[in-house]
Amino acid sequence: MTSWTAASLLAEIAEIGRNGDGSYSRFCLRPEEVTLREWFVAKATQIGLTIVTDMNANIWAWWGTPGPDAVLTGSHLDSVPGGGAYDGPLGVVSSLVAVATMRDAGITPSKPLAIVAMADEEGARFGMPCLGSRLAAGKLSKAEAHKLVARDGQSLPDAWRAAGLDPDLIGPNDVLLTASCFIELHVEQGRGLADLGHPVAIATAVRPHGRWRAEFTGQGNHAGTTLICDRHDPVLPVAQTVLAAREAAEREGCVTTVGRINVEPGGTNVIASAATMWLDCRAEASQTVTKVVKDIQQASKTAADKHGCQVVWTRESWTDRTSFELRARMLKILGENTPQLSTGAGHDAATLATTMPTGMLFVRNPTGASHCPAESASDADCEAGVEALQTVLEELVK
Ligand SMILES: [Zn+2]
Structure with a gap:
């Protein structure tokens, strides 16, 4: 019997990869x-449980064959x-606690059950979100994977x-491709449950989201000797585009983010010759994303023209609205009054949604903060999450 x-269990790993400010940096396959x-x-x-590490760097812990x-x-x-x-x-x-409790209770699943730790879900190391699940599901080829280079310079x-x-054995995983379902429990990454006053929710869908890159070019020059009227400074249209992105989000009721800007050559006393910014846009409906991005692109072109600069936009990624097929079944199992929430964040369960029925449970995060040290969940809410997961798993393996 375990008393987990x-x-x-979180306390056992609390020091691993912890930064001085209490945040964590745990990058795929780094120490x-x-x-x-x-x-x-x-x-x-x-x-x-029996461990199998697949060649896509996912770890599977099996109960059954x-x-x-x-x-x-x-x-x-x-x-x-x-x-x-x-x-x-x-x-x-x-998952570990739920499975340990089920085993202690003497449950005999009629289907094999595996806990999977998916590789590089955040894409923080190799720049490809949900890397492990994409590879296992055959949504990213071995050839494409071989081209990936980590931010630290190491090739995949x-x-x-x-x-x-063995990187040559990267590829679709038959067990995953023929699996009956995947259920992922996750801390909520917003204030939905905190506002509802409930500890656990069933996810309905991942809202559509995309990433775009805008490359502005102008003319590099001397910061002291170039008259303002003679400048073609690409940082100015970038600034105006950032503001246009905020205005469009407020107008249309969606979210836009510019979290990354590169200015070249990057000297304090040098007018930039080029600047690149990345735009992330998410909304309830795909059409909203399309409209908002179009408006922002238009604003960027107007701003670039005004400053004698050019701008070229490239869409880097797009994920349409992804619904979770297990939602209705989970609602039956957990009760019709269980809160249901959509999310603006991507997940392995969303990547795998076209491969098999998937579902998600969210655990209340009182701060609503995510991807930062303020992210939290109370011990009691975490236990409520485990209980919900276990209840669903017990039905799914019947
Ligand atoms: Zn996550």
């Missing part, structure tokens, strides 16, 4: 994340730079080899 709780992987393997082994029709649960161990303690690990530890194949994985 989600809180007690901190490898320590978490070893911890996960030890815990899963302790409750009698790996094979078709498996019920999958889990989440991820990696974090964004400066992330919180709960995003990812809460789903992994909750080198990182794989350093971790004892």
